[in-house]
Amino acid sequence: MNEPVIKTNKLTKRFGGFIAADEITFTVDQGEIFGFLGANGAGKTTAMRMLCGLSIPSSGQATIAGFDVYKQTEQIKKNIGYMSQKFSLYEDLTILENIRFFGGIYGLSDRQLKTKSEELIDKLGLQNEAKKLVASLPLGWKQKLSFSVAILHEPKIVFLDEPTGGVDPVTRRQFWDLIYNAADNGVTIFVTTHYMDEAEYCNRISIMVDGKIKALDSPANLKASFGVGSMDEVFYELARGAKRSD
Amino acid sequence: MNWPAAQNEAIKHLAMKQFSIFIKKEFTHVLRDRKTLLILFGMPVVQILIFGFALTNEVKNARIAILDQANDPASHQLITKIAASKYFETEQAVMNRRQMEDAFKRGSIRLAVIFPANFNNELLHQHNAGIQVIADASDPNNATTLTSYVTAIIQDYLAALNKTGQTPYRISPEIRMLYNPQLKGASNFVPGVMALVLMLVCVMMTAVSIVKEKETGTMEILLVSSFKPLLVIASKAVPYLMLSLVNVASILLLSVFVLDLPVNGNVFLLFAESTLFIITCLTLGIFISVKTSSQQVAMLISLMGMLLPTILFSGFMFPIENMPVALQLISNIIPAKWYYIIVKAIMIKGSGFNAIWKETLILSGITVFLLIVSLKSFKIRLS
Structure with a gap:
């Protein structure tokens, strides 16, 4: 059995007297699609920022791809990809320029960059748009491109922070095809979402309430243990007890 | 084989490559945006022409x-x-x-x-x-x-x-x-326009371009990548430093060939002092960008908080000698005031470094202070 790629033990982040993430403990295996759910203000983003090396935990332990979140943030950064909830490519650069820029920043060699960008443009079917500004693309395409750029350097884990906000169901479905494809290639997917249909696509999900993880299992098991028919109801059961919300 | 040394070498090499890729990207941003280009290179010309008006003022003490x-x-x-x-x-x-x-x-x-x-x-x-x-x-x-x-x-x-x-x-x-036997008005406003233009270009554009990355979320991607945060800031500053030096050169060319106002002092000294002032302005821009999170706010602070004091307190439009003591004291913390004095001394009086070392020292002090403060707040933001 492989070591889990994400392992946390009582990971906590305090901001003064406020405990944003409270003793979070979980593991994620390689190639798994792990859904990270919770209402607004439950502490998802804080937890994710700690795992990405953007924020130093107050206490507890965590390793990402075998590296320690306190001491080895540089190695962690080399092994992860990240896509934020804001669409985050440069609108005033062309698709090709964006791919080359981020590839270069992630440390790909010129030769790798050339083959990778051609591959990527073929895969997304953007041959005719490659030299157009990203600003001219529809949102769905931007997000697909954004995801593809986040895994350009073949990270072990990719963190997706509400990647499909504001996208229609058909494009969302296509987006998830990309995610499955990446997971099949062994990339671990760590995704936060508000859409319960997306939660169903995950192998396992955790639900955070008031900084704590209140449930963690496969969608089928969660529905069974709460005796309800949909993830919507599971989420509602847990989240309605929350004290924090915004 | 010395493995860690080789690895260090590789890391350094990667950092340099990332740095140059980033700078290239910044130039693409600037050169692709017509409006920015217009502000960048059109503004100095327009201001040089506009400020041709002589301003009369009474002098006391x-x-x-x-x-x-x-x-x-x-x-x-x-x-x-x-x-x-x-x-x-x-x-x-x-x-x-x-x-x-x-x-x-x-x-x-x-x-x-x-x-x-x-x-x-x-x-x-x-x-x-x-x-x-x-x-x-x-x-x-x-x-x-x-x-x-x-x-x-x-x-x-x-x-x-x-x-x-x-x-x-x-x-x-x-x-x-x-120094100016024909009483050419230009000798007074060219140094002023230089201070103004550099202030505008460096402070506003750096602040806005960094805040833009925060606003669009690309800053997070950069911070998650192995690219060093400090390099992000440096890569933002370098292109504007280079473009600003181009601006200094174009203002000087305009002043020599269009306004007939020669540079009496050492041109290299003038460029060295201008580089110092540009760095001061860039640090100010970085400081604003660290403290704000939207482009509008960054732009407003740069305009109201920086440009206005520059016009009021640099001594370029209103003689500082005539101001109340309190305002005279305030004028001392305005970097443009010192730069204005320096440029006037070099360009018009032909003074050497020994005449302006005090002003240079003050300007350097302001720069170092701003640099430390903004780097400190930048680190806090990352934790």
């Missing part, structure tokens, strides 16, 4: 020097009259010519009055004495105003003297305008 080679009753009477005027503050009553020249270069005096050796004799016996009035004309409005004050005082003194005698006494002042 101007520091002057008096060189009394006569040291006789007549010169003493006239000196007392000049010293009593509210327009002047006599800096040093007795000096030699050499000291006087130095004081002009340092900018510690604006005007000098020189009495010839036999002033009293000439006046009383020949009824006609000469007197020399020398003004620092690098600020032409100031210089004309000051010389007219001095001649008025002399006329006043003569009027009192002529009441008693039959043959009228005369004093003919010989007026010299130092």
Whole structure:
């Protein structure tokens, strides 16, 4: 059995007297699609920022791809990809320029960059748009491109922070095809979402309430243990007890 | 084989490559945006042309020097009259010519009055004495105003003297305008426009371009990548430093070939001092970007918080000598004030580094302070 790629033990982040993430403990295996759910203000983003090396935990332990979140943030950064909830490519650069820029920043060699960008443009079917500004693309395409750029350097884990906000169901479905494809290639997917249909696509999900993880299992098991028919109801059961919300 | 050393080498190499990729990207941003380009390179030209208007202003408490080679009753009477005027503050009553020249270069005096050796004799016996009035004309409005004050005082003194005698006494002042004999207005506003343009370009554009990355979320991606946060900031600053130096060059070319105003001092010194001021402005821009999170706020702070004080307190439009003491003190923390003094000294008076080292030191101090403060807040934001 492989070591889990994400392992946390009582990971906590305090901001003064406020405990944003409270003793979070979980593991994620390689190639798994792990859904990270919770209402607004439950502490998802804080937890994710700690795992990405953007924020130093107050206490507890965590390793990402075998590296320690306190001491080895540089190695962690080399092994992860990240896509934020804001669409985050440069609108005033062309698709090709964006791919080359981020590839270069992630440390790909010129030769790798050339083959990778051609591959990527073929895969997304953007041959005719490659030299157009990203600003001219529809949102769905931007997000697909954004995801593809986040895994350009073949990270072990990719963190997706509400990647499909504001996208229609058909494009969302296509987006998830990309995610499955990446997971099949062994990339671990760590995704936060508000859409319960997306939660169903995950192998396992955790639900955070008031900084704590209140449930963690496969969608089928969660529905069974709460005796309800949909993830919507599971989420509602847990989240309605929350004290924090915004 | 020395493995860690080789790895360090590889990491350094990667960082340099990332740095150059990033700088290239910044240039693409700027060069692709027509509006930015227009502001960047059109603004200096427009401002140089607009500020051609001369601004008149009254001068109070101007520091002057008096060189009394006569040291006789007549010169003493006239000196007392000049010293009593509210327009002047006599800096040093007795000096030699050499000291006087130095004081002009340092900018510690604006005007000098020189009495010839036999002033009293000439006046009383020949009824006609000469007197020399020398003004620092690098600020032409100031210089004309000051010389007219001095001649008025002399006329006043003569009027009192002529009441008693039959043959009228005369004093003919010989007026010299130092540095800028033709009283070209341009000599005053070119350094001002340089300070203004650099302030605008560097502060506003750096602040906006960094905040833009925060706003669009690309900053997070960069911070999650192995690209060092400090390099993000540096890569933002380098292109604007280079573009600003191009601006300095274009303003100087305009001033030499269109306005007929030569650079009297060392051009390299002028560029070195400009680089220092540009770095000051870039750090200000970085500081604003660290403290704000939207492009509009960054732009507003840059315009209201930086541009306005620059116009008001640099001494370029409103003479600082005439302000209340409190405002004079405030003017000391405005970097543009020091840069304006430096550029005027090099361009117009042809001064060397020994005349402006104090201003340079103050400017460097402000820069280091801003740099430390913004790097500190940048780190806090990351934790």
